Amino acid sequence: MASVRFTVCAAIVLALASPAHAQKNTGLAEPAKVKSEFAELSWSYLYDGGVIPFVYATISLRLGIDLWAPTRTPPLFFDQGDGGAPSHKSQEVPTWTIQAGALGLGIGLALIRDESRWFHVKGFLESLSTTVALTAAAKHGFGRIRPDTVVGEPIPNDQRLSFFSGHSSAALSALTYTALYLRYHGFDEARGQSLLTGWEAFTYAGLLGLAIGVPASRFVRNRHHLSDVVVGSAVGAGLSAAFFYWQEARYRDAVSGAKRSSLRLLPNLEDPGLSLAMTW
Secondary structure, three states: OHHHHHHHHHHHHHHHOOHHHHHHHOOOOOOOOOOOOOOOOOHHHHOOOOHHHHHHHHHHHHHHHHHHOOOOOOOOOOOOOOOOOOOOHHHOOOHHHHHHHHHHHHHHHHHOOOOOHHHHHHHHHHHHHHHHHHHHHHHHHHOOOOOOOOOOOOOOHHHHOOOOOHHHHHHHHHHHHHHHHHHHHHOHHHHOOOOOOHHHHHHHHHHHHHHHHHHHHHHHOOOOOHHHHHHHHHHHHHHHHHHHHHHHHHHHHHHHOOOOOEEEEEEEOOOOEEEEEEEO
8 A cells, every 4th residue: 555655664764863863873063053853862853843743644644545535426626537548557657666766865865964954854754744645635535537547437446536646746745855955955065156066957957857757757648637747746846845944944943043933732741642832
């Protein structure tokens, strides 16, 4: 099941960011400078910074949708006769390759020796988890027929999950976050006062090629309509940018010592449950 594989991938990346692992591998040149969860080796990293609503809750939502949510019949806002195109399903990019690629990019962020990396490992997971959950909700909620559905025959459930493209949304989520992180924290020292270096441009070109190639392959192989891949790509890229800049702001606040108003759900160890905490 795709949601189970994604949960395993998320757990691997989050495990790399556990305080026990970070104690040996934070790579902070000035630990006292950044008052982050890792500077203090606090387990709060595993429940602070939005990880509860945007990782744990969204993964649970995705699993719940896969297990129990019915697919809408007939489609909402779309035509029941959307199918009829030739099938090229045997040539499609397997879902596991997108998940493996996202896992590799997440681990890559964790391995870059930059003091902001743990903020952005969390942001990367939040972006991807939220994107995947929203994609699943949309697929089951709209129930759009795939282009390669055989007309006149019973329609399998998988053929009612066209809008919007999960390959496109997940790929753009991972690729956009990686590109932004490399821009701000990967190539920043090598770039100096230049606008762009050769290696940086080459890297972005590769990421852009994947960002175009994955959605395009879903469209040309008749697994999705054009609007499916366009909306999926926009959702993935938009959420990724939002989560990146949020975690970047958290990181910069930590460096400067500034405090930002926040509302958090925290585990209550004395009386099992959750408590609501506000800081300002």
